[in-house]
Amino acid sequence: MGNDRAFTYNGGAVPPGETQNIRYGISETYLGDPVRIPVTIVNGERDGPTAFLSAASHGDELNGIEVVREVAHEWDLSALRGTLVCLPVLNVPGFLAQQRYLPVYDRDLNRSFPGKPGSTSSKRMAHRIYANFIEPCDFGIDFHTSTRGRTNMLHARGDMTDEGVYRLAMAFGSSVIIDSDGPSGTLRGEATADGIPTITVEMGEAHRFQRRLIDDALAGVRSAFAEYGMLETEAVRWPGWRTIVAGSGEKTWLRADSGGIVDTHSESGSLVHEGERIATITNPFKEDAVGVKAPFTGLLIGVLENPVVYPGNPLCHLVEVDESTKRVLESERSSAQGSPR
Numbered sequence: 069m070g071n072d073r074a075f076t077y078n079g080g081a082v083p084p085g086e087t088q089n090i091r092y093g094i095s096e097t098y099l100g101d102p103v104r105i106p107v108t109i110v111n112g113e114r115d116g117p118t119a120f121l122s123a124a125s126h127g128d129e130l131n132g133i134e135v136v137r138e139v140a141h142e143w144d145l146s147a148l149r150g151t152l153v154c155l156p157v158l159n160v161p162g163f164l165a166q167q168r169y170l171p172v173y174d175r176d177l178n179r180s181f182p183g184k185p186g187s188t189s190s191k192r193m194a195h196r197i198y199a200n201f202i203e204p205c206d207f208g209i210d211f212h213t214s215t216r217g218r219t220n221m222l223h224a225r226g227d228m229t230d231e232g233v234y235r236l237a238m239a240f241g242s243s244v245i246i247d248s249d250g251p252s253g254t255l256r257g258e259a260t261a262d263g264i265p266t267i268t269v270e271m272g273e274a275h276r277f278q279r280r281l282i283d284d285a286l287a288g289v290r291s292a293f294a295e296y297g298m299l300e301t302e303a304v305r306w307p308g309w310r311t312i313v314a315g316s317g318e319k320t321w322l323r324a325d326s327g328g329i330v331d332t333h334s335e336s337g338s339l340v341h342e343g344e345r346i347a348t349i350t351n352p353f354k355e356d357a358v359g360v361k362a363p364f365t366g367l368l369i370g371v372l373e374n375p376v377v378y379p380g381n382p383l384c385h386l387v388e389v390d391e392s393t394k395r396v397l398e399s400e401r402s403s404a405q406g407s408p409r
Contacts, residue, residue: 071115074149078201084181085113087145093187094160094196103161103193107201107225108140108154116150120201120208121289123155125178125255126169127162132211135285153201158255166275168215179253182262195399202259207236207296208266209289210255217269217374218382219273220290221337221367222284226256228312232265239295240267240288241305246387247314273373279338311367319366319387324349324377326358332384336371339397340386347372347383367397 071084082088091104121139123132133156135383140154157163159177169176175190182202183195202208214220223244226233237245250257256266271285272278287305294302313319324330328349334340340362347360360383370385377383389397 069115071112071150073111073115073151075109075111075118075153077109077202077204082109082111082151084111084124092196092200094193095231104161104222105155105197106157108152108156110131110140110145110148110152110154111252112145112148112150112152112298114149114152116148116298117206118151118153118204119293119296119298120153120155120205121211122158122208122255123211124157124163125210126176126212126215126274126301127157127159128166128168128216129211129213129341130274130276131213131272131281131285132269133280133332134282135289138282138286139289139368140245145299147300149300149376150182150296150333152298153205155197155201158197161320165194168274176253179251180257181253181255181258198255198258202255202264203262205264207232207261208256208259208264209240209269209292211269211271211285212368213270213272213274216274216311217372218370219336219373220270220370220385221371222269222271224267224269226265226267227260228314230260230265230305232263233260233267235295237267239292239304240269241291241307242288243307243310244367244387245310245312246319246369247312258374270370309393311389313387313389319369319385320363321382322346322360322363322384322386324360324379324381326356327378328356328358328376329376330372330377330383332371332375334368334371334384336368338368339365339389339394340368341365346386362386365394367393 074081093102095103136156180190180194182198184191224248228247259266271281290302291298291305349358366386
């Protein structure tokens with residue numbers, strides 16, 4: 069079936085069968101110059117859903133930028149069914165400064181959605197983005213990384229009690245899904261509440277491109293598009309194993325009880341057993357070692373990369389997994405330990 073709908077936004081329209089690269093004004097600088105975000109809109113010739121891909125609402129989280137750019141500019145989208153809205157850099161001021169928050173009173177853009185005209189600078193920016201490029205969509209994927217000094221294994225987050233989010237998260241095909249509501253003001257939380265199922269994909273660390281994670285995320289996007297019929301040549305993927313970490317399951321950030329230099333013994337994505345030492349904290353003389361042990365058997369979703377801590381700083385994010393997942397991960401660990409080096 070042909071697509072007879074133009075994608076419209078305040079200031080323009082993209083007819084069926086056309087692609088537009090635009091720089092859309094969302095604010096102004098102290099000098100009165102426009103602040104513009106890059107947007108690519110691909111409107112397919114055939115009918116289908118409208119989806120958005122977004123990244124860098126935190127300006128130093130770069131992995132997702134490359135995911136969105138490659139989909140928009142390297143994929144063959146000539147047979148696309150529906151419309152694709154690609155937003156590789158939401159927080160342009162933060163991106164230019166290479167910092168997490170908007171350098172305007174350090175506001176968090178990803179706590180400002182859906183935004184509000186006539187309100188604070190961050191909410192005005194969020195409103196311009198949301199009203200023009202998120203509200204017209206049927207579903208979306210918002211890419212993030214861990215904050216500076218920590219790293220995350222690739223996983224999806226979303227409210228799995230929402231039927232649309234469940235469908236999208238399962239179709240993306242990550243091994244780990246954390247079932248949680250988006251905090252107030254987050255893009256995924258507010259969009260989902262508005263009937264636009266949205267997931268967050270967490271992947272790696274800030275301030276860098278990590279090719280393995282980017283490729284894995286691209287495979288997830290292809291899988292999601294297959295689920296919704298946007299790219300007919302693709303198939304929905306099965307990641308090999310999957311665990312959904314529900315709110316009732318154990319999950320915790322382990323925090324340092326003493327300051328010092330950290331030696332981390334397990335990587336992000338590793339299975340650790342109850343009582344196993346995850347990290348050791350020492351002083352500059354390697355004295356007064358403090359071991360940090362796993363309080364339960366689980367999967368390390370995120371770990372510290374910057375190896376120094378004050379008391380109370382997070383060391384790692386540990387989540388409980390079910391028995392079948394535990395057996396798969398234990399088998400993988402045994403195989404890895406037994407393989408020749």
